[in-house]
Amino acid sequence: MAKNIASISGFPEWLPAERLVELQVLDTLRETFELHGFSSLETRAVEPVSQLLRKGETSKEIYLLSRLQDSNLDIDRQMSKGKRLGLHFDLTVPFARFVNENAGHLVFPFKRYQIQKVWRGERPQDGRFREFIQADIDVVGQGELAFHHEVELALVMGEALSKLGLPAVTIRVNNRKIVQGICEGAGIEQVEDALRCLDKLDKIGADQVREELESVGIRAEQADVLLKMAQISGSKSESIVSAVTALGYQSELLDEGLAELRAMLEEGERRAPGLLVADLKIARGLDYYTGTVYESFIEGHEDLGSICSGGRYDNLIGDGKKKYPGVGLSIGVSRVLSRIMAANLLVPSRPVPTVVYVAVNDEEHRGESNAIAAALRARGISTDVADKAAKFGKQIKAADRRGIPFVWFPGDVDEVKDIRSGEQVVADCHTWEPPQQDLKVQVLAPPLDVEG
């Protein structure tokens, strides 16, 4: 299968066969989210720059808009008022804005999914694009949000990802309350700095993290505690709890975090064994998380990085008076797709939606072929009619070149040929059915190569 064919770096496009894989992935996500009662939402692609710049750290990645006929003065004026528009770089910021604006029209807890393109002006790399699709689910409460939604979100995403037909996905979870509790216990005040440093553990290793921790004023024995904590991981709640307890700190916050992490693991083990693993080095870059944080990895493709991340946020949405605590998880769909295509993890059973190609005997009888096509389509069978009344051999070749499995020959008695097997049978367009596996394009993992 051809790779993505971006003619502008960072803006991937797919050929029709690969687009079928993308559609199947998006459909599966949507179906799973709807099965769990999540409502679809789509927000505009743009936000005022003032909204986008609320989180300073991503400011560099924003694409700003201007109209061709705007003067520099117009643009400066919009900019200074924070009214200039930019393309959204994630779906969380627009969702937070949407909830604030429309809370009166929503029923809480509000569960929504959102599958849209986002844009970031960063340097394109393998699996990192400037335009890409994210698929988010969030649950947001009004004033409060029960912890069980933090478990629910991981399980919904686990189910959605498992239905894609990819190698197994593991969701690694941590809880900010634990990190914060340990920091409090160890007298570390630079919690955000600590998180930022720990986030790099896999990339730069313990020694360099220790250096960075010390460079922000965290003492050597404090760094020891953090690095010890960051080594704790596993799926057995008992051993996680005892390993954390063994660090020797205690506080209400730490207890709460540990109880939540334990509940998360135990509920995960009951409902989706093997999906959840505690990993206390999971930090997440964003500072608005207040409870569970998640990162997810595809078995054998850990080099891709986390393909589905998020967390609990208590203070992100709100207008000062009201608070809307939430929890969200976001799949980097384009990143997953780029690997699916490059490594042939999923392939479509054919490159077009079409099942049947109706031959045309001669141009005067094109109407008969059109009528047959209409009858097949009326029963949900995707059908195309030959472009030209060429010799039948040529028409069969035209179907074959497109990857359409069946050619229909109109006559006194119609016949249909499976051009893969060569089998040709008498058929009636009002009753004939293709084999079930041919009706719709199937997107599946390719058969394993047989070793010679």
Place this chain on the structure above:
Amino acid sequence: MAKNIASISGFPEWLPAERLVELQVLDTLRETFELHGFSSLETRAVEPVSQLLRKGETSKEIYLLSRLQDSNLDIDRQMSKGKRLGLHFDLTVPFARFVNENAGHLVFPFKRYQIQKVWRGERPQDGRFREFIQADIDVVGQGELAFHHEVELALVMGEALSKLGLPAVTIRVNNRKIVQGICEGAGIEQVEDALRCLDKLDKIGADQVREELESVGIRAEQADVLLKMAQISGSKSESIVSAVTALGYQSELLDEGLAELRAMLEEGERRAPGLLVADLKIARGLDYYTGTVYESFIEGHEDLGSICSGGRYDNLIGDGKKKYPGVGLSIGVSRVLSRIMAANLLVPSRPVPTVVYVAVNDEEHRGESNAIAAALRARGISTDVADKAAKFGKQIKAADRRGIPFVWFPGDVDEVKDIRSGEQVVADCHTWEPPQQDLKVQVLAPPLDVEG
């Protein structure tokens, strides 16, 4: 139903219930296009400004992109090289670029559909947005493209629009070869100017069109001919042909155009009676059309303007050496949707995807409710679990506020209540099925008001 809730003028957003209507419309279009063998394509949202400015007339409507950290010098440099990026304002320009770039990977005639957002910086008005969805189908040949595809496209769009459940849609067709043939015959050299003036006929009336025609150097008796031609309309091919013939001109081009228009009407009458009407004032603003041109109107909503337009283009796509003649039609989905919502033309049977709300007896037994939900979902029934183990009355109210029709009560023997009728029955989560019309949200025209 609430109207669109744009907090930035021209960038519409929908609440979850309305989003269900939008999804249904988009799904129906997609299904119909795929039934007819059109492949899905999605192009990036951006194109180089040089590509976007190929058609000068729309230049003012383009949104240009810049990155927050770009210097003015960077921007000027990109601009002068034509490499600056802008958001696409339609799906035809990106499709033409895609075909040119990837012709080697495509099989011709290539049939694709494309449903995406586009952006225009124009002043927002009723039904005109700055961000909106278009749904396009095109067929493109290599070197040549048979006329029957011009008929096919109208019929596919007619079928797609009829399946939406809206009032009847009429597609009004004309043929550029007729207009051009008449202009040749009458010695009018300003064909493009003539088209531009005729395009305004409905808006400004015959007298003003005559003035405008004369202002571009078209003589009074020539203007008479054009205005006489523009009055010809109807669905009977015989009378159209004789009315055009009565204008008193003849040429190969005119004959060809008339033969095509006649074939279009006759084939339309056979396959979709009432769908196609010839209307010789249909001009279309774009100068790249070379054969059939289309505009479409919803009965009783003609004030919306054309909701689906397009035409045959022979010279739009190509790299100098190769030519890719095509024909395309584009639905202004957001414009149609804004009317659907405002006039309540379609409403969803409920505001959420969810069929069943499983009650929770107490927090200790949430697991049982989760297990019931999992069993229902495994059989495709969208299910949510109560947020809180409140009194049953409160849990029923929570389902009702969401518009979820069934509440499930776990027990030694489970029961399920249809909260619309109040009927409650014993049920097993491994076998119970909701009524077919409740399984998925249905989006339908609301029942007519009964006159008192």
